[in-house]
Amino acid sequence: xxxxxxxxxxxxxxxxxxxxxxxxxxxxxxxxxxxxxxxxxxxxxxxxxxxxxxxxxxxxxxxxxxxxxxxxxxxxxxxxxxxxxxxxxxxxxxxxxxxxxxxxxxxxxxxxxxxxxxxxxxxxxxxxxxxxxxxxxxxxxxxxxxxxxxxxxxxxxxxxxxxxxxxxxxxxxxxxxxxxxxxxxxxxxxxxxxxxxxxxxxxxxxxxxxxxxxxxxxxxxxxxxxxxxxxxxxxxxxxxxxxxxxxxxxxxxxxxxxxxxxxxxxxxxxxxxxxxxxxxxxxxxxxxxxxxxxxxxxxxxxxxxxxxxxxxxxxxxxxxxxxxxxxxxxxxxxxxxxxxxxxxxxxxxxxxxxxxxxxxxxxxxxxxxxxxxxxxxxxxxxxxxxxxxxxxxxxxxxxxxxxxxxxxxxxxxxxxxxxx
Amino acid sequence: xxxxxxxxxxxxxxxxxxxxxxxxxxxxxxxxxxxxxxxxxxxxxxxxxxxxxxxxxxxxxxxxxxxxxxxxxxxxxxxxxxxxxxxxxxxxxxxxxxxxxxxxxxxxxxxxxxxxxxxxxxxxxxxxxxxxxxxxxxxxxxxxxxxxxxxxxxxxxxxxxxxxxxxxxxxxxxxxxxxxxxxxxxxxxxxxxxxxxxxxxxxxxxxxxxxxxxxxxxxxxxxxxxxxxxxxxxxxxxxxxxxxxxxxxxxxxxxxxxxxxxxxxxxxxxxxxxxxxxxxxxxxxxxxxxxxxxxxxxxxxxxxxxxxxxxxxxxxxxxxxxxxxxxxxxxxxxxxxxxxxxxxxxxxxxxxxxxxxxxxxxxxxxxxxxxxxxxxxx
Numbered sequence: 001x002x003x004x005x006x007x008x009x010x011x012x013x014x015x016x017x018x019x020x021x022x023x024x025x026x027x028x029x030x031x032x033x034x035x036x037x038x039x040x041x042x043x044x045x046x047x048x049x050x051x052x053x054x055x056x057x058x059x060x061x062x063x064x065x066x067x068x069x070x071x072x073x074x075x076x077x078x079x080x081x082x083x084x085x086x087x088x089x090x091x092x093x094x095x096x097x098x099x100x101x102x103x104x105x106x107x108x109x110x111x112x113x114x115x116x117x118x119x120x121x122x123x124x125x126x127x128x129x130x131x132x133x134x135x136x137x138x139x140x141x142x143x144x145x146x147x148x149x150x151x152x153x154x155x156x157x158x159x160x161x162x163x164x165x166x167x168x169x170x171x172x173x174x175x176x177x178x179x180x181x182x183x184x185x186x187x188x189x190x191x192x193x194x195x196x197x198x199x200x201x202x203x204x205x206x207x208x209x210x211x212x213x214x215x216x217x218x219x220x221x222x223x224x225x226x227x228x229x230x231x232x233x234x235x236x237x238x239x240x241x242x243x244x245x246x247x248x249x250x251x252x253x254x255x256x257x258x259x260x261x262x263x264x265x266x267x268x269x270x271x272x273x274x275x276x277x278x279x280x281x282x283x284x285x286x287x288x289x290x291x292x293x294x295x296x297x298x299x300x301x302x303x304x305x306x307x308x309x310x311x312x313x314x315x316x317x318x319x320x321x322x323x324x325x326x327x328x329x330x331x332x333x334x335x336x337x338x339x340x341x342x343x344x345x346x347x348x349x350x351x352x353x354x355x356x357x358x359x360x361x362x363x364x365x366x367x368x369x370x371x372x373x374x375x376x377x378x379x380x381x382x383x384x385x386x387x388x389x390x391x392x393x394x395x396x397x398x399x400x401x402x403x404x405x406x407x408x409x410x411x412x413x414x415x416x417x418x419x420x
Numbered sequence: 421x422x423x424x425x426x427x428x429x430x431x432x433x434x435x436x437x438x439x440x441x442x443x444x445x446x447x448x449x450x451x452x453x454x455x456x457x458x459x460x461x462x463x464x465x466x467x468x469x470x471x472x473x474x475x476x477x478x479x480x481x482x483x484x485x486x487x488x489x490x491x492x493x494x495x496x497x498x499x500x501x502x503x504x505x506x507x508x509x510x511x512x513x514x515x516x517x518x519x520x521x522x523x524x525x526x527x528x529x530x531x532x533x534x535x536x537x538x539x540x541x542x543x544x545x546x547x548x549x550x551x552x553x554x555x556x557x558x559x560x561x562x563x564x565x566x567x568x569x570x571x572x573x574x575x576x577x578x579x580x581x582x583x584x585x586x587x588x589x590x591x592x593x594x595x596x597x598x599x600x601x602x603x604x605x606x607x608x609x610x611x612x613x614x615x616x617x618x619x620x621x622x623x624x625x626x627x628x629x630x631x632x633x634x635x636x637x638x639x640x641x642x643x644x645x646x647x648x649x650x651x652x653x654x655x656x657x658x659x660x661x662x663x664x665x666x667x668x669x670x671x672x673x674x675x676x677x678x679x680x681x682x683x684x685x686x687x688x689x690x691x692x693x694x695x696x697x698x699x700x701x702x703x704x705x706x707x708x709x710x711x712x713x714x715x716x717x718x719x720x721x722x723x724x725x726x727x728x729x730x731x732x733x734x735x736x737x738x739x740x741x742x743x744x745x746x747x748x749x750x751x752x753x754x755x756x757x758x759x760x761x762x763x764x765x766x767x768x769x770x771x772x773x774x775x776x777x778x779x780x781x782x783x784x785x786x787x788x789x790x791x792x793x794x795x796x797x798x
Contacts (some may be wrong), residue, residue, distance in 0.1 A: 089573050089605050110509055113539065119742050148502070152796050156506045158468040159461070161499045172742025193741035205468040218741075240463040 032076040032398035032405070034132035035178035036350050039224040041312045043354035043399035049417040052387055055383070059177050061403065061414040062104030067095045067111075070127030070395040071176065071348070074405045074412060075380035076101055077133045078152055081398075081405055083412055084140050086126035091118040094126065096140045098154060101400065104414060108154035116163030117170030123394070124174030124342055125409070130222075130396070132179045133185065137203060139186045143175040147188060149206060149413035159207030165211075168194035173217050182225040182251035183236035185209050191219040191242060198223070198240050200254060210254030217243055221269040221310075226276065228257050229290035246278060248288070260295055268306040268350075273313035275299070275332075277310050279306045283318055286330060299333045309396075310350040312358070319358060319372070321347045327360060327370060329381060339381030342370050348394040352404075357384070361397065365408060389413070439559050451485060454478050458503040475503055479510035483523060487530050490540030493626035494527035501539055508540075512547045522551045531559060531571075545571060564602040569789060576603045580612060581764035593619055600628070604790040606745045629745075630784040630792030631684025632704050632762070636661065637677045637698030639692045641714050642668040648699040649723050649737050649767045653703040658726075659761060668698060677702075681782070683745060688766060688779040696771045698779070702764045705798045706785065708754045716762065719747040723767040728752040729760055738770045740776045747791065759798055 024031050030044070034364045037043075052059035068087030069167050075082045079102065085095040092114040098107040118126050120143055131140040137157060141147050145162040163169060171192040185200035191214050199211035219242045228237040228248055236251040243266045247259035264270075267277035275285035275298045282302035286295055304311065307323035317338065325345050329338040345362030356373035369385035371378040378384050391408035398405040404415040455475035461471055478489060493501050516522055530536055530544035548555045556578065558674045563575035576599045583595035593616065600612045600623065613623040626633055641653045654665040664671035679686045692700050708714070716733070718726060721743040725735040733750045754760045768779040784793050 087568065089607065108510075108513060110506045112505060113498070115498040115502075119747070121743050127562050146502075154510065155472075155479065156503065159471075159473050159499055160507075161502075164499075165460075168736060168738055170738075170741060194736075195736040205472075207468070 005302065027064070028403050030076075031133070031135060032074075032400050033135065033380065034075055034180060035073055035130035035222050036269075036271075036310060036396060037398070039269070039271060040070065040314070041179075041310070041350050041352050041396065042314050043352060045060075045416065047402045048290040048354045048357060048359065048369075048399065048404050048416050049402075050385060052415045054389055054413060059415055059417055061102075063411060063413045064099060064104050064106070066407070066410050066412055067097060067109060068093065068127065069125045069409045070407070071123075071125050071409070072127050072178070072407075073130040073349075073395040074398045074407050075131055075133055075138075075401040076134060076398055076405065077138065080107060080152060081131070081412070081414070082138050082140075082409060084127040084129070084131055084142065085410070086114070086142065091120065091126045092144070094140075094142050094144070094146060096131070096138070096150065096154075098152075099412070101403065101414070110150060110154055110156065111147075112146060112148060112159070114142060115146055115161035116144035118144050119172055121172065121176035124176065126174070128174045128176035128177040132181050134181045134203060139179050139181070139203070141179045141188055143171065145169050145175070145190055147179070147186075147201065147206075149203070150188075160201065160206050162190065162197075162199070165208075166190070166195040166197055169197065170194065171220075173218065173220070175218075176220045176222075178222040180223045180225045180238060182238045184252055187223050187225075187238045187251065189214075189219070189221075189223050189240060191215070191217060193218060198249075198254075200238075200251065204361065209252070212249075212254055215244060216243065216413075217266075219243065219266040221265065221267055221279075224270055224272055225251070225335055226246070226272045230257055230290060232290070232385070239270050239276060242266065242276065246270065246275075246280075257290075258293075258295055260286070265306060267308045268310040271311055271313050277311060277313055277318065279311060283311055283320060301330050301335075303337060304328055304330055307347060309347040309360075312351055312353055314353050315373070317372070319351065319353070321351065321360060325362065327351075327358075327368075329372070341370060341381050341383060343370075343383075350396040351401050352397050354404075355400050359397065359399075359404065361389070361393045363392055363394060365391045365393045367393075367406075448485075448488070451478065451481055451488065455489060455492035455504070458507065459492045459494075459500040461497060461500040461503050471503060475507050478504075480509040481507075481511055483511060483515040484526065486544075487526065487536075490530055490543055491536060493537035493540040493602040505539070505543055508543050516547075516550065522547055524548060524552045524555075528552075528555065528559070531555075531564075534567055536652050538566075538570070541568050542570045564598070567789065568593055569604055572602065573605050573608065576605070576608055576612075580608075580615075583615070589619060591793070593621055597621070625682045626678075626679075626684045628682055628792060629683070630786050630795070632706075632783050632785060633680075633684055634676070634678050634704065634740060634797045635686060636674045636703040637686075637688070637691050637700060638665075638667075638672055638674045638703075639688070640668045640672070640695055640698035641700070643697040643699045643767050646697075646723075646739075646767070646769060648697070649725070649735075649765075651699070653699065653701070655703070655763060656765070659703060659730075659763065668695075674703070684782045684784060685780050686782065688768070688781075689777070690781075693779075694779075696768065699765060699767050700779075702766065702781070704762045704783075705759045706762060707759055707796045708756050709794045709796075709798055711754070712756075712793065713751060713753050713796065715751050715786050715787075715788060715790075716783060717748055717749050717790070718764070718781060718783045719743050719745050720766060721776075721778050722749070722769075722781065724781060725765040726750060727761075727763040728754075730763075737767075739767075740773070740778075743778075743780075745782065745784075751788075754795070 051061040068085030070085040129141040177189040198215035245261040268279040283304040285299040304320040377386040395407040527548040560575040566572040579599040665672040
């Protein structure tokens with residue numbers, strides 16, 4: 001284990017994107033509510049530890065063995081860390097487990113049986129989809145197309161076996177698209193060689209509000225929630241991304257607001273931060289003029305080609321890890337590459353940004369801390385630390401109140417700087 | 421009489437008693453109604469609020485009613501099983517948190533009663549292990565032929581561990597062989613067969629697992645634009661085996677084919693030809709030793725349909741989205757006094773991707789637990 005520069009983290013990152021959907025009133029800034037939190041993978045507050053050692057326990061607040069395997073990310077809601085797992089010889093035991101964020105104590109575990117397909121690639125798991133929360137309810141989705149809503153105390157509110165409506169839906173790699181909350185609905189995207197669909201279910205009772213049949217082609221990316229203008233009025237919307245293009249649809253009825261038939265990547269997901277950033281022929285930023293009904297290309301950079309991890313946009317800069325493990329930063333709209341850093345390995349986990357640090361964890365469980373921002377010492381793009389987890393990590397981490405929550409296949413760590 | 425309790429105890433006890441009596445606790449009849457409601461839960465959204473209310477009521481039931489909750493899985497839908505399982509977990513979790521333990525005897529009674537729903541018994545077993553770390557050693561040896569496949573899997577795994585730990589080859593072979601006969605898990609079976617193979621004991625997996633190896637094949641027929649899946653080619657109209665019929669590029673005729681693959685895979689690229697956008701049919705004639713219901717367990721990377729005695733049982737129009745033994749399972753009744761025909765249609769796409777080259781299927785005939793049944797292939 002190598003020490004990291006013991007430099008305090010810089011200014012607290014502030015979510016300033018007007019277009020990103022605000023979480024419900026129940027959610028607070030110390031939550032991390034879904035895959036990449038609000039889709040941006042930027043921490044709201046707190047300082048991360050600058051070094052840790054999972055063997056000696058240095059700066060490891062706690063660690064727990066999970067009841068099963070998974071590549072879904074942890075989410076943090078009102079002091080609870082929620083993690084999904086799958087277990088059993090046929091991978092059909094589905095777990096939703098809540099841990100006390102401070103102590104790691106298990107608060108509750110709910111187990112279900114998969115009602116759909118559990119065939120997945122060995123590198124993935126049936127628990128591939130990150131759950132999402134509105135701060136009051138948790139919506140857990142699995143590769144088997146099982147969708148369940150629980151309150152924060154583990155009380156089950158509704159259960160949907162979506163395979164009943166789409167019996168052939170199934171993705172042999174593992175359907176990893178994470179659900180998203182938009183307005184009063186939770187939206188899922190399940191696309192495979194056979195039946196594919198996007199559907200919205202009412203948060204309160206699981207009623208299907210709308211559903212759309214989709215092309216028979218697999219995707220692994222996740223929908224994101226945004227606001228979009230319709231007739232001069234902002235409405236909740238979701239961005240649905242696939243290989244043949246993307247569409248922005250109203251959350252309340254599924255009506256398409258705008259779309260483009262540009263080929264998009266099928267694993268890394270879009271980001272909304274002032275513009276809609278799409279992993280498409282590199283990275284493309286677009287906006288929508290609702291009055292004119294036109295999509296406007298704001299910026300594109302073909303040299304920013306995301307591999308499996310999603311891009312991160314923060315304070316006017318784009319951060320992308322390509323398939324070769326090279327982290328590249330470019331100032332949006334500049335037409336130039338600010339810096340490149342060869343990290344090494346392949347990355348499934350989307351990096352997170354906290355203050356003036358970016359944390360990227362490769363598949364082999366090696367974490368890199370990289371300086372970002374405008375500081376001269378260390379300069380942006382400088383590797384300021386490396387740590388090993390000793391296990392494969394495919395899930396994107398969560399950051400809350402200075403705690404970094406990292407999940408390997410079967411273990412969950414909370415890393416936090418020890419009190420002085 | 422000497423007072424042995426403090427003066428405040430009486431009033432407090434009275435308050436506790438009153439509270440206990442006042443707090444509504446569902447009667448057994450009320451609980452039964454909620455359990456029925458949860459067990460019958462369907463995939464549709466109707467009644468989710470009522471189901472949530474029923475779940476809340478069941479989840480607050482005392483631990484002594486846990487067997488009733490688990491027994492409700494008898495006729496539960498798959499979604500209903502999940503409502504019941506999560507409620508059962510909530511009951512046990514609360515009891516363990518409040519009392520620090522669970523009634524092990526009650527749980528073991530459920531686990532040991534094979535008339536109870538297999539999944540309910542599994543739930544009881546998992547909670548029993550939380551408070552009795554000797555339960556697996558005590559119970560698993562009795563579960564090698566258990567109707568709960570999850571419990572049986574663990575029992576076989578324990579026996580395999582014993583075989584691995586045994587010092588002499590004879591004991592190892594004996595334990596592995598016993599485990600092999602009991603296992604119904606495909607991966608576990610292969611692992612045991614490999615272990616026996618290393619000890620010089622060959623295992624005929626296709627025979628053991630009930631794969632059909634002898635087929636009659638015909639093709640190719642046309643699948644341009646993937647229209648062949650819906651097209652009704654001559655084998656779907658008549659199973660006359662004599663004489664050629666029109667195929668994709670000329671006349672085609674039935675030919676006999678026996679696969680030597682250890683898991684019964686019929687490679688149509690080899691048997692019919694390595695072509696794109698084609699359809700083939702495979703026919704087997706089965707005769708069981710007695711009238712019985714069987715399961716046909718099919719695996720294929722290609723789009724497939726299956727007919728039993730001329731009746732279409734299932735259709736899966738899925739191309740190259742993975743293959744697994746027992747990928748598709750359908751049930752049918754077979755008669756012992758006549759031949760029973762099984763017709764499988766296997767469609768290949770345009771093979772536009774490197775991973776789309778395979779054109780193949782495998783099928784086995786089993787009982788409802790996945791054990792091979794006594795069926796002759798004529």
